[in-house]
Amino acid sequence: MREGLQRFTRTHEFWLLIVLIVIGAGLTAADSSFFTLQNLFDLLTSYAFYGILAAGLLVVLISGGIDISFTATASVAQYVALTVAIQYGATWFTLFLMAALIGIACGAVNALFIRTLRIPSIIVSIATLNIFYGLLVFVTSGRYIYQLPDWFAHGIFWFEFEDANQISYGINLQILCLACAFLLTWILLNRTNIGRQIYALGGNPDAAQRLGFHVFGLNVLVYCYMGFMAGIASLVQAQLAQSVAPTVLVGKELDVVAAVVLGGASLTGGVGTVFGTILGLALLAIIQNGLILLGVSSYWSPLFVGLVILVAVSTTAWSQNRKHRRMVAA
Amino acid sequence: MNRRDTLKLIGATTIAAAMPGGLAAFADTEKSMTVVVKIAGIPWFNALEQGIKKASKDFSINANMIGPANVDPAQQVKLLEDLIAKKVDCIGLVPLDNNVTAPVLKRAQAAGIKVITHEGPDQDGRDWNIDLIDSKKFGEVQMQRLAKDMNEEGEYVVYVGTLTTPLHNQWADAAIAYQKEHYPKMKLVTDRFPGADEIDTSYRTTLDVIKAYPNLKGILGFGSNGPIGAGNAVREKRLQKKIVVVGTVLPSQAKQLILDDIVREGFLWNPTDAGYAMVALGKLVLDGTEIKDGMDIPGVGKATVDAANKRIKVDKIMRINKETLDGLIAQGL
Numbered sequence: 001m002r003e004g005l006q007r008f009t010r011t012h013e014f015w016l017l018i019v020l021i022v023i024g025a026g027l028t029a030a031d032s033s034f035f036t037l038q039n040l041f042d043l044l045t046s047y048a049f050y051g052i053l054a055a056g057l058l059v060v061l062i063s064g065g066i067d068i069s070f071t072a073t074a075s076v077a078q079y080v081a082l083t084v085a086i087q088y089g090a091t092w093f094t095l096f097l098m099a100a101l102i103g104i105a106c107g108a109v110n111a112l113f114i115r116t117l118r119i120p121s122i123i124v125s126i127a128t129l130n131i132f133y134g135l136l137v138f139v140t141s142g143r144y145i146y147q148l149p150d151w152f153a154h155g156i157f158w159f160e161f162e163d164a165n166q167i168s169y170g171i172n173l174q175i176l177c178l179a180c181a182f183l184l185t186w187i188l189l190n191r192t193n194i195g196r197q198i199y200a201l202g203g204n205p206d207a208a209q210r211l212g213f214h215v216f217g218l219n220v221l222v223y224c225y226m227g228f229m230a231g232i233a234s235l236v237q238a239q240l241a242q243s244v245a246p247t248v249l250v251g252k253e254l255d256v257v258a259a260v261v262l263g264g265a266s267l268t269g270g271v272g273t274v275f276g277t278i279l280g281l282a283l284l285a286i287i288q289n290g291l292i293l294l295g296v297s298s299y300w301s302p303l304f305v306g307l308v309i310l311v312a313v314s315t316t317a318w319s320q321n322r323k324h325r326r327m328v329a330a
Numbered sequence: 331m332n333r334r335d336t337l338k339l340i341g342a343t344t345i346a347a348a349m350p351g352g353l354a355a356f357a358d359t360e361k362s363m364t365v366v367v368k369i370a371g372i373p374w375f376n377a378l379e380q381g382i383k384k385a386s387k388d389f390s391i392n393a394n395m396i397g398p399a400n401v402d403p404a405q406q407v408k409l410l411e412d413l414i415a416k417k418v419d420c421i422g423l424v425p426l427d428n429n430v431t432a433p434v435l436k437r438a439q440a441a442g443i444k445v446i447t448h449e450g451p452d453q454d455g456r457d458w459n460i461d462l463i464d465s466k467k468f469g470e471v472q473m474q475r476l477a478k479d480m481n482e483e484g485e486y487v488v489y490v491g492t493l494t495t496p497l498h499n500q501w502a503d504a505a506i507a508y509q510k511e512h513y514p515k516m517k518l519v520t521d522r523f524p525g526a527d528e529i530d531t532s533y534r535t536t537l538d539v540i541k542a543y544p545n546l547k548g549i550l551g552f553g554s555n556g557p558i559g560a561g562n563a564v565r566e567k568r569l570q571k572k573i574v575v576v577g578t579v580l581p582s583q584a585k586q587l588i589l590d591d592i593v594r595e596g597f598l599w600n601p602t603d604a605g606y607a608m609v610a611l612g613k614l615v616l617d618g619t620e621i622k623d624g625m626d627i628p629g630v631g632k633a634t635v636d637a638a639n640k641r642i643k644v645d646k647i648m649r650i651n652k653e654t655l656d657g658l659i660a661q662g663l
Contacts, residue, residue, distance in 0.1 A: 033541040042541075046534040134399070142371035146583050241529040242562055243583065247372055248528055248555075292538035297521040299493060
């Protein structure tokens with residue numbers, strides 16, 4: 001136990017957690033509404049879309065690839081799935097199944113090009129981002145969908161309870177999907193043989209191939225997993241925004257990449273944890289949230305966001321360097 | 331020279347000789363105008379294109395619309411350069427960034443192309459700018475509406491698309507100035523927030539604002555998704571009795587929020603009219619008609635002309651409320 005704790009103090013996640021606790025404590029002291037159940041539920045709900053995408057992207061990054069086409073994938077998935085649901089009717093199950101399958105299909109396209117032609121994944125996903133998005137805008141002429149099916153518009157609300165101000169809380173669709181996405185990703189990475197193979201593939205692709213890993217299959221799996229998450233995330237976002245707009249999701253890729261990389265995943269592959277990703281996302285969410293709660297002028301907020309990211313990354317880099325020196329000395 | 335070419339030559343000479351005065355009339359039907367918008371394929375500019383097409387028929391001018399795939403002023407420059415090369419007679423522009431598009435517009439003018447802008451009262455390198463609203467009045471009218479439902483007292487916040495979107499910030503400036511002058515009991519609690527072009531961002535901002543300012547009574551959203559995101563958050567927190575939401579919205583998008591009395595009233599100008607007005611004005615300019623104050627622009631209405639600043643305004647604020655909603659949605663807005 002103690003040894004585990006000691007090992008934990010040397011990780012990236014530990015230092016990120018420290019930064020997060022310091023900021024959280026500061027915000028709690030400065031503003032009473034920060035550390036409340038209401039704020040926690042609000043944050044989870046509004047960042048669920050980013051969180052689910054981050055879970056998918058984490059797996060891709062660990063495998064040594066990158067995918068930035070997921071926002072276009074999500075746009076296509078939500079548009080097609082909800083159009084079909086409005087035209088022909090659907091249930092929660094069939095709606096999610098449709099979005100997930102569309103996402104998986106888009107992911108498979110990425111994997112096919114990346115693996116069979118050995119094109120760098122960033123180039124392929126930039127191209128597919130534009131293709132998916134371009135096709136969607138062309139076919140739909142950018143028309144928004146406002147009239148969602150009633151059952152979808154109302155969403156779900158479990159374990160509802162009210163606080164003193166009659167504001168109700170509950171487990172909504174966003175929070176439920178977010179929790180499932182992180183749990184599923186954690187199981188995949190830490191409790192399955194495939195998860196270990198994904199780490200190995202990202203750490204040293206040549207060695208992985210010589211060991212006889214099914215590299216093609218693994219690649220298809222990670223990009224399809226990303227697409228699957230994009231499909232789920234897209235419905236979560238549509239339910240929250242109460243509309244489908246083909247143009248709003250594309251452009252948010254870098255926020256998700258920032259959260260995952262801030263959480264310690266390496267762009268060169270092989271490194272990254274679900275816990276770190278959660279912390280990275282939490283850090284980004286809490287800065288934005290905290291700045292408004294503190295009444296900081298919006299003209300200043302990009303500056304503070306940049307500063308906090310820099311401090312967080314510097315702290316963890318400094319601790320990693322120290323660890324490296326200690327290892328060299330030993 | 332074969333027979334066909336000879337015939338062509340003779341034909342062309344005959345026509346040209348036959349109409350020294352007729353040449354202008356012939357060229358008139360062939361005049362072309364292309365309007366460059368902020369981004370292609372969103373509902374707003376689809377509606378604007380309808381107006382361009384209608385005016386194209388009404389004034390027999392060959393008018394069409396193009397736009398970049400992303401909101402990017404550099405892409406607008408490229409499209410404008412193509413139009414100069416194609417030698418269109420008139421360019422219409424809904425500018426994204428005045429500074430970026432100014433040099434290329436000056437080149438267009440040097441090449442003899444007339445330039446009409448919309449939403450660009452400060453754009454250099456244009457012949458005229460036409461707007462269907464007066465920025466100051468547009469801000470003030472919305473503040474009056476907000477004040478009415480807030481009983482002229484209490485705290486409010488303002489959302490804009492980005493902190494640098496020219497028009498949104500002009501509206502916000504006008505609205506805030508008007509409040510300071512006329513409603514001393516109302517108070518802007520913090521600087522304006524960006525993000526009103528996106529539903530998710532304004533939703534998130536609103537959740538935070540509600541917690542940070544528990545006495546908040548009003549939200550004024552400039553940027554067509556601001557009131558929607560704010561309205562969704564207000565609905566979720568069941569605060570519609572306490573918080574008034576007013577701002578710029580698209581009728582079909584805001585329908586449910588307006589019917590549920592969450593967005594009390596929306597304000598906009600009609601994009602179809604705007605497209606029509608640009609082409610109508612382009613036609614007048616190409617015909618060499620003198621533009622003067624109080625003149626009637628065909629199919630648009632009486633115009634206020636500021637010749638020194640090359641600004642034309644037609645007052646066409648569109649109010650979106652329970653009464654007007656269905657009619658506007660039927661128009662496809």
